[in-house]
Amino acid sequence: MTVGIVGAGITGLALAHYCRERDVDAVAFEASAKPGGVIRSDRVDGRVLEHGPQRTRLTPAIESLIDDCGLRGDLLTADTDLPLYVYADGRLRQVPFSPRAFLTTDLLSARGKLRMLAEPLTGGARDDETAADYFTRKFGSEAYHNMIEPLFGGIYGSDPDEMPGEYALRTMRRMERSGSLVRAAVHRRLDGKERQPPISFAEGMAQLPRALYEHNADRVELETAVEHVAADGTGYRLDTEDGSYAVDRVVLTARADVTAGLLDSVDPESASALRRLYYNPLAYVHLVSEADPDGFGYQVRHDESLRTLGVTWNASLFDRDGVYTCFLGGMKHPGMIDRSDEELGRIASEEFETVMGVSAEAVNVTRHPRGMPAYDGSWAAMEAVDPPDGVTLATNYTGRMGVPARVREARRLAEAFATGDEGSATTAVAEA
Ligand SMILES: Cc1cc2nc3c(=O)[nH]c(=O)nc-3n(C[C@H](O)[C@H](O)[C@H](O)COP(=O)(O)OP(=O)(O)OC[C@H]3O[C@@H](n4cnc5c(N)ncnc54)[C@H](O)[C@@H]3O)c2cc1C
Incomplete structure (x- = not known):
């Protein structure tokens, strides 16, 4: 059996990895030149910035992936007892x-x-x-x-x-x-x-998907966008610009709107339902400050006059050289991501100073126009999502969102393919 995976974010990469472990033939097609999907990190002026997840947890499955890929030496762990705050009535509590x-x-x-x-x-x-x-x-x-x-x-x-x-x-x-x-x-x-510590890596969260990619490079085709999924005999055909690939099973890990476009010909009803799912837009502003607090960071109470949703204290969590990540937008202020970098930087740094009493300089803005699955009323559309046999949707709008849950789902699917337990390889029920 050959499994065709659309997307080499953490779900697709972990699935390719677990399929290899179980001797299941699998290949992941990734549109972008880099693996990792929403997990993106880089260095700006020598500082590590996280453009997607800020951290994850050291679950047993993630720990064994780290060991499989030889990443142990770059693992950063934070203290589980670090405090988390809410900004309410003018103070952090x-x-x-x-x-x-x-x-x-x-x-x-x-x-x-x-x-x-x-x-x-x-x-x-x-x-x-x-x-x-x-x-x-x-x-x-x-x-x-x-x-x-x-x-x-x-x-x-x-x-x-x-x-x-x-x-x-x-x-x-x-x-x-x-x-x-x-x-x-x-x-x-x-x-x-509750004691599984928050983790990242010396070069940021993206080291995990990069290492998984390097470990499974013969099973991942970068810069190869899948354009259509078509029925083909008892299996499917994945059409890409470079050619078509015949597979027995398809696992789709891309965002709902993208997956809708791929499924149009094999399952128009699921495709139309997937187009209705709403994602909250988010803007991240990376700040650098001499503030030196201990903790995870803070969330802002809904009725406070700030536009900031929350701030992660990367400096405290992983000793990230004065870096703080401020989140703006979401369902509360969806128009925020249309503002200029200068304006977002100004809002984030002024509000940081209001909360922390210390100034901050904005050094980067990252936008996620379709950031987080909103789990709002549009999720009723999931009732109409019922892909045909042999097609599984597996990503953060079908199962749980966090990286540990993505890895768990990938392992469950690989196990189902290895044992021929087709019933277990179905799309998970949408779950926040
Ligand atoms: C902004 C943000 C912050 C988050 N923060 C945290 C956090 O702090 N901690 C945590 O544990 N989790 C966090 N999460 C959740 C977690 O990071 C994601 O749920 C998870 O990384 C999603 O991985 P995925 O592989 O399922 O999907 P994606 O990462 O979306 O990967 C899908 C891949 O498919 C590719 N693709 C798209 N179209 C095609 C095509 N036509 N052909 C081929 N490839 C295609 C994309 O390029 C992408 O690489 C966050 C998520 C977001 C969005």
Whole structure:
């Protein structure tokens, strides 16, 4: 069996790698000259800047990929106990991730904390509520407003008020199986999942896909955009500018709108549904500052007058020579990415100074016009996505978004191809 993979981002590369391990014939076609997809890092004036993910977690699967590719020597790990903050009522306030921090944080009043503790007495997720309704019902309006909205909404650049629970809360539903979210969080802490440290690499996150590419270069065709997927006997044909390739199975890892264009002839209904999925636009401004805080960074509470959504403190996490990454745009200010570099740089640096009390200079702007899957009402279109046998959609709008989840899905698919378990190689249910 030959598997044709469209895209050599982390999903496509990990899939090519795991297929090799399992003796499954696979080839990944990548439109761009560089592997890695949204994972992009470079050096500007000697400093490492992250243009996509700022970090990931050292899960067992990622750790073994690192070892397979000989990347251990360049691995950077951050302290799991570094604090994360929310900017609220004019100050940075620590998000409590431990019982002690819960008692001492000033992000919540005593009343707000007591209300949070009542979560095990509340009911499970309902299909007809939004993520905002759900979290408010579970934890109370203060915890929602001060903590959950900035953190949960911050992951996707979305507004939980616009995120139907049916699509946005699948992970929460799984956590609820242990009786309550609080109990599930405690279990996660006890079984060590919360202790998987944040990681990056000496030359940035992009070192991981680059190393995976180098390790599997004979199975990855760079600068080879797939233009169509066509049915071909019992399998498929991938048409590229350089020629056509016959494969038995196709795995599509590109963005929903791109995948729609590829599927038009074999599955027009899925293609039309995929075109409706909305992604939040994001702009990243890289700042350099002499501020020297300890922590992950901060998210900004929704009702603050700042336009900044949040800031990652790369300087503190991975000793990145004064670098801070400021996020602008998202569902709250979608027009932000149309502003000039100068204006975005000015907004980011002025607001950084307001929060941190130290000046910052903008050194780069990166735009993601279709950045994060929004998991908003447009996700109802996923109900109509049902690719034909032999075609699997596997990326961050079908499964979970984070790099660890992408790697896990790639391994699951390779295993399904290796064992001939076609039922397990189907498209995952959309899951935030
Ligand atoms: C802005 C941003 C920040 C994020 N931050 C984090 C974070 O901090 N931590 C974390 O764990 N996760 C983060 N994520 C999530 C994670 O990085 C992504 O979900 C993951 O990298 C997506 O990988 P992928 O391979 O599925 O898709 P992609 O990276 O999108 O790769 C798809 C590939 O397909 C290629 N392609 C497109 N069209 C074609 C075609 N016609 N033919 C051939 N190839 C084609 C593209 O060039 C691309 O390389 C972030 C995501 C984004 C967008």
